[in-house]
Amino acid sequence: MLDHIRLYALLASAILISLSLFTTFSRRHHKKYPPGPRRLPFIGNLLDMPSKDGWITYKKWSEESGSDVVHADVLGSHIIILNSAKAANELLDKRSSIYSDRYDCFISFSARLMGFHFNHVFLPYGDQWRRQRRAFHAHFDATTSKAYRPLEMQAVQRLLRNLISSPDNFSQHLRLMTGQIILSIAYGINVQSEGDPYVGAAERVLEGFSLASSSRLALLLDMVPWLVYMPSWFPGAGFKEEARKWLPAVDRAIGIPHAEVQEALAAGKAPPSVTATMISQLGENPTKEDIWVTKAVPGSIYIAGSDTTLSSLSTFFLAMILYPEVQRKAQAEVDSVTCGSRLPDFSDFDELPYVNAILKEVLRWHPVTPLGVAHRVMEDDVYEGHFIPVGSTVMPNVWSIMRDPVIFPESDRFLPERWLVTDPPPFPEVAFGYGRRICQGRFMARESLWAGIANVLATFDILPVKDNLPKEVYTSGIISFVVFIYFHT
Template identity: 45%
Template sequence: MDLQFPRSSRHTRTPTSPWIGIGRSDALDASAQIASMLMVLHNTALTLCAAGAALCIAAVLYRLRRKPGLPFFPGPQGLPILGNLFDLPTETEWVTYRNWGKEFDSDVVHAEVLGSHIVVINSAKVANELFEKRSSLYSDRPPLVALNKLLKVDWIMGFQPYGQMWRTYRKAIHEHFNIAAVQQYKPLQLKCTHQLLRTLLDSPEGFMDHIRHLGGQTILSIAYGIDVKPRNDPFVATAEETLHSVSLASRIDGSLFDMIPWLIRMPSWFPLARFKKVAEEREHFSVSMIEDPYTFVKKAMAQGTAAPSVASSMIGQLDSQSSDLEKLMSKTLPGNIYLGGADTTVAALQSFVLAMVLYPDARRKAQQELDTVIGRDRLPDFQDEESLPYVTALVKEVLRWRPVAPLGIPHSLVADDVYDGHLIPAGSMVFGNAWAMLHDPTIFPDPEAFKPEHFLGHASDLFPEVAFGFGRRVCPGQHMARTSVWIAVASVLAAFDISPAVDEYGREIKAEENYASGIVSYPAPFPCRITPRSPLARELIMATLHETS
């Protein structure tokens, strides 16, 4: 800036502003900027002081809460005040916690962050003792701040605290998805599976997307009566984004808000509160997840075009006397069905494809059984399940080998408990490490390998129940998930060969076993070849195009 000073034959007048050479208005602007900067620094100092004070208070509370004479379960040593903040794993947490159990020779391990306790159970025996026999103590949920307050997904039943509202949701979902009720959905599951076969035939390279579409198509039809578009359906896309948001919130950046609740008052630039920025950008997906399909169904009902569904049934039962809870449930219960049903099926089927690439012997054995029992002139049906023990064992092995929810959602302990001489403090976040339990070599020899034989012979009645949760918090849609996965696996194996991808020189490309962290764990994209087993298989797939539901 070219500064102009006033000229005078007399002495030059001293400017009134302390900033020499700057006019009054400029000086005022600069002063305001400086004042603003000082205010920011002041607020920052207060924030840091508050954070420091909170750390000290947490440390004091931590010491006060610890009862003399009762040790915690073993775990990493940790640092003063911060505890195990820097010990917590950021990926494949279930493996780290299992390794802690081996290191400390304990089925239960303990960590602590600023006075918040984390307890991980790696043994099915201990899980049964605590989650089942002491379910009145272990059925609550922690606040789940990142999920419920930042992402606004408190309408998801799995994240709700144990209480009357949760019991009401649970009862309503059970009515639609108990063992007897899910039988009515089998024709729809078969129809959606046959559409999966056609899309795999048309564009096998998009198998990951086709599987996601299958999960969304089946459950959207049941929950809302929506006929999903073959590709790029907006309802499926919104649900996938919501599931991704949930996955992000369940990782370490989001979990910190559960261990350090006062982080919610920190600005998003604060080092431990970065997830607030993510939540601001993604919150709208969880709102659209329940609002958009609900609005679709109400509009279709008004026009007389609504297909039968859980949503249309619940909306149709509303009247002027309906309670606020009933009105809320008519909107959120179908959303729970959709969100809970889609992710389990998708993760399991993507792991199934990966297993077939890595373990071709298992694929060949299953196909040999299919050829022997039902032949190659038709596709499998649900009535074939009892005659296909190896295929059924293969489905169970998929859920054991790579459980869809390795750690699940943490339970919260409502009162101090003592197990095996160790204190588990009230308020602890208690995880059931399903992955560790399903990789216990004393139950499943050679647990890292994919072997359907784990569920044949003497173990034929053993099913990886822990893959669906624990105690009163077990997944209410597990029966639906099992039937969806079974028919899809049997049908794909009957129609297609799945093998490693090859490069331009015909050399096999190794598929990597990389799984994303989160409540539900999906395999990272991997290459493979999916080809029809024969010309007849191709004809059978195309013949399904003329099916009616």
């Protein structure tokens, strides 16, 4: 019986592939797609797709083709990469009404298999996404985010104490800081130590998230989305079994703190938090959807906030080691404002232009999501004479945009001075996404990052380990992290 099922599955797969390829080749003869690598029969650009550092490969495609928009066809799936600010702004911002969907195969994997269906970042464009977006905006707009400054400063001060006691563990201390900020804001949880169970639960969830969002896996599902519906024994679908292992961790991570806030509210003992506020505002007869949003929004904060801020802070540490002259200049500015007698706080923000420039340069030099989070176009479209078919996966190459030599001369250098000229480039907002899909936690993220940078500069010299320098190496997932690999100078 099992052999028959497998045979039917293989036949169904062959039919699906044939239909997809027939449709693709039929349309190809009638439409002019953006330029890209030469396609092979049947498999298209399957062999051209990078397994790591895709942002570098896609930028090279643009340079070779002379176009800021390039196209790849992988087994019938269209992938459009935007390698310039002009193209990304035109399509993802100005035409956001048709470029704000998410590609279904990634959602199928992360949401249905691993339990990330609560995260509005990956929800398809529609009513549920709009509800969560409105709720998120109510708690994280530019004004409301300022209410979280005391919590951010508390976490930063703990970071400083931990760095003093064990500087070698700075990566763990940075993760604790970001976890403390997120958990206190989302649930009112007072993180106690690096062994805190809530931080541990968050780390396990983020491990699963890294698996779900790895560029290789997401690309596989874009190429052959029907793998999501195949049994785990089917060739290429083994990821499903691995994904299911993370489901309990995700359920516990967002379910337990939410339930504890509910209990604390009932007992009149709940500390202030986004969850407590949202539950208190439900009214007497909330719908299931209303209750779900009170769970989904804090859960999204959990996922969207911790790793992104951690990535940027790690890039800051790397830059300070590789560019000691920048560090010395920033420390002198901080000392001139605080006189070395206190720590900087948010009241010093306008008095520290060089520190502010470092924050911008951190976001530019290596963006947290170098390929953004891919959009899905909901209608056929045309850009500068090139056809973009409905359903295409559209990727903004944020890394390439941030290294445009016309806008950012000497773009490979970490150069805060580029933001202090008379006519500086625009704030690197694209680091947080585009259009209706822009990160709504960006105001809180900026302030957390600024507080960490300013206070570390005020307190420490960031130096390499003896005579070793870290190499500028980053991971290739949707969230990219610096890998502190050392080599002898």
